[in-house]
Amino acid sequence: MKYLHLIWAALFRRKTRTILTLVSIVAAFLLFGLLDAVRISFAEAGKSANGAERLQVGARLSFIQPLPQGLGAQIAQVPGVRDVAHANWFGGAYQDPHNQIFTFAVSPNYFDVYPEVEVDPEQRKAFDANLNGILVGEVIMKKYGWKIGDKLPLQSQIFPNKEGSKNWNFDIMGVMKSKDNKAFQSQMIVLHWKNFDETTPYNHGSVGWYIVRVNDVNDSDRVARAIDAISANSDHETKTMTEQAATANWIKQLADIGLIVTSIMGAVFFTLVLLTGNTMMQAVRERTSELAVLKTIGFSNGSVLAMVLAESVLLLVLGGVIGLGLVSLISMALPALSGGMITHTSVGAKSWSLGLALAIAIGVVIGALPAMRAMRLNIVDALAGR
Amino acid sequence: MANLVEIRNVSKVYERGKQKVEVLHHIELDIAQGDFLALMGPSGSGKTTLLNLIGGLDSPTDGSLSVGGTRIDNLGQGALAKWRASNVGFIFQFYNLLPMLSAQKNVELPLLLTRLNAAQRKKNAGVALQLVGLADRVSHKPTELSGGQQQRVAIARAIVSDPTLLVCDEPTGDLDRQSAEDVLGLLQTLNKSHGKTIVMVTHDPKAAEYARHTLHLDKGTLVEQVAHA
Numbered sequence: 121m122k123y124l125h126l127i128w129a130a131l132f133r134r135k136t137r138t139i140l141t142l143v144s145i146v147a148a149f150l151l152f153g154l155l156d157a158v159r160i161s162f163a164e165a166g167k168s169a170n171g172a173e174r175l176q177v178g179a180r181l182s183f184i185q186p187l188p189q190g191l192g193a194q195i196a197q198v199p200g201v202r203d204v205a206h207a208n209w210f211g212g213a214y215q216d217p218h219n220q221i222f223t224f225a226v227s228p229n230y231f232d233v234y235p236e237v238e239v240d241p242e243q244r245k246a247f248d249a250n251l252n253g254i255l256v257g258e259v260i261m262k263k264y265g266w267k268i269g270d271k272l273p274l275q276s277q278i279f280p281n282k283e284g285s286k287n288w289n290f291d292i293m294g295v296m297k298s299k300d301n302k303a304f305q306s307q308m309i310v311l312h313w314k315n316f317d318e319t320t321p322y323n324h325g326s327v328g329w330y331i332v333r334v335n336d337v338n339d340s341d342r343v344a345r346a347i348d349a350i351s352a353n354s355d356h357e358t359k360t361m362t363e364q365a366a367t368a369n370w371i372k373q374l375a376d377i378g379l380i381v382t383s384i385m386g387a388v389f390f391t392l393v394l395l396t397g398n399t400m401m402q403a404v405r406e407r408t409s410e411l412a413v414l415k416t417i418g419f420s421n422g423s424v425l426a427m428v429l430a431e432s433v434l435l436l437v438l439g440g441v442i443g444l445g446l447v448s449l450i451s452m453a454l455p456a457l458s459g460g461m462i463t464h465t466s467v468g469a470k471s472w473s474l475g476l477a478l479a480i481a482i483g484v485v486i487g488a489l490p491a492m493r494a495m496r497l498n499i500v501d502a503l504a505g506r
Numbered sequence: 507m508a509n510l511v512e513i514r515n516v517s518k519v520y521e522r523g524k525q526k527v528e529v530l531h532h533i534e535l536d537i538a539q540g541d542f543l544a545l546m547g548p549s550g551s552g553k554t555t556l557l558n559l560i561g562g563l564d565s566p567t568d569g570s571l572s573v574g575g576t577r578i579d580n581l582g583q584g585a586l587a588k589w590r591a592s593n594v595g596f597i598f599q600f601y602n603l604l605p606m607l608s609a610q611k612n613v614e615l616p617l618l619l620t621r622l623n624a625a626q627r628k629k630n631a632g633v634a635l636q637l638v639g640l641a642d643r644v645s646h647k648p649t650e651l652s653g654g655q656q657q658r659v660a661i662a663r664a665i666v667s668d669p670t671l672l673v674c675d676e677p678t679g680d681l682d683r684q685s686a687e688d689v690l691g692l693l694q695t696l697n698k699s700h701g702k703t704i705v706m707v708t709h710d711p712k713a714a715e716y717a718r719h720t721l722h723l724d725k726g727t728l729v730e731q732v733a734h735a
Binding site for chain 2 (some may be wrong): 123126133409503
């Protein structure tokens with residue numbers, strides 16, 4: 121610690137260069153924090169205490185293949201099954217095809233399997249009474265400034281209505297809330313499955329997937345096997361998995377978020393190593409005579425090595441902390457900015473630990489070469505300017 | 507008076523590529539405790555090499571070199587660094603202060619290698635700066651000081667850990683006459699009043715007159731010794 125002022129002074133010996141380097145490090149860690157928030161958001165989709173006791177039953181062949189409505193009653197007979205609900209993908213876009221909002225057509229008992237989703241009883245009653253009604257997630261409601269009672273035009277990506285148009289009109293009857301907007305329903309819209317089924321000529325008594333709540337989480341594997349056994353060797357074989365696995369599977373079909381994030385970060389940090397490494401080499405080369413003076417007055421080779429290494433680690437940690445700190449501030453606005461796609465609203469302990477570990481590791485890597493050079497410095501040659 | 511430095515049959519050979527250059531030839535020299543010795547000679551005569559050997563910055567190729575009873579020619583790099591920290595103070599021609607540190611922090615540098623705490627380091631550095639007449643410049647950076655003042659800060663840094671031996675390489679080479687006389691007067695005071703043994707390399711005969719003796723080197727050999735009044 122007594123060398124800290126010396127390391128700090130050496131670091132800011134050339135303020136402009138150090139600040140510019142620091143800015144590039146901050147930018148890299150800002151990107152790391154934001155991409156990590158995206159990765160965690162996708163990785164945690166479907167994870168919740170209630171999610172653990174939910175199973176999703178979809179077609180084995182493909183998640184777009186529908187299942188017969190009658191299967192629901194058979195699933196309900198499986199020992200260990202508490203509730204069975206069903207849903208269909210609707211895929212709504214508001215005003216512009218780019219404003220995609222997750223929209224599902226759901227069975228009347230849908231909220232029985234999602235007890236974490238809160239709907240005001242009066243609003244729920246109004247929704248149940250209006251076949252053309254919808255419930256809107258709180259985040260979406262705030263984002264677009266909608267009010268209960270508003271007429272909402274939504275464009276389905278796939279399903280036409282009775283007139284053959286993909287433009288549907290709904291009545292907003294209530295708001296879906298959840299604690300800290302953790303449930304994905306806070307960022308989506310639900311409509312009556314009956315309305316969907318009766319209105320679109322594309323759907324006649326079939327459902328997209330079933331959601332099953334089990335009595336005992338530890339019994340999930342057996343229940344899943346029993347459900348899949350019902351449709352074995354039929355034209356609608358099912359694949360039952362936990363909600364978390366199903367969500368991960370679905371996201372994987374969209375894109376391998378983890379691989380994309382890792383690839384981008386790999387490229388960013390590789391560039392950072394080259395850039396900052398070059399700066400550190402230059403900084404140490406400029407200080408050759410000063411380092412020689414330190415060795416002259418008795419600083420050991422090890423001390424000089426440690427000081428240069430500490431300098432580069434300090435630079436990286438400083439940039440990392442500022443970058444991740446900025447992500448913490450920005451992430452408060454992320455759910456709104458991402459239209460609800462990113463729900464992860466803070467930089468967690470894991471991200472901080474990973475970020476700091478990366479900062480230290482990169483600091484050691486970029487500091488190693490100049491530190492070795494400083495350690496091996498020959499005092500007589502360095503003082504003579506050779 | 508007992509010898510502080512004893513040099514026996516010391517030679518120094520540098521290898522420059524395939525060439526071997528013998529810079530010092532079989533030097534025999536004793537420097538008494540409390541002496542103030544000036545080393546003079548033409549460029550390339552080996553005076554700075556000899557100074558570097560005495561200060562433990564370099565090791566001889568042959569011969570033995572003892573300072574204060576310690577054979578420093580046998581010490582490894584780590585041990586030599588420790589030995590320098592507690593026994594030698596260095597003063598260079600171009601001051602070699604760290605530009606980003608204040609005068610006081612520069613003077614404190616050797617004390618970072620001791621067990622003194624921050625308050626004690628600050629106090630000792632303050633005393634050393636007072637001794638060289640710069641008590642009112644403690645917070646100034648080197649760029650805010652004149653050449654003479656910078657050299658006095660360097661002297662304060664050299665004496666702050668109370669070494670027995672001061673080695674000075676052209677300490678007045680970059681100074682005007684007045685500043686040079688101030689610095690040489692200060693070195694003389696440190697020698698006479700504080701008992702510091704000083705070995706100084708210089709080209710300037712007037713600077714050498716401040717020393718008790720002058721040794722002349724030529725082509726790596728001691729050729730003449732002059733005692734001053």
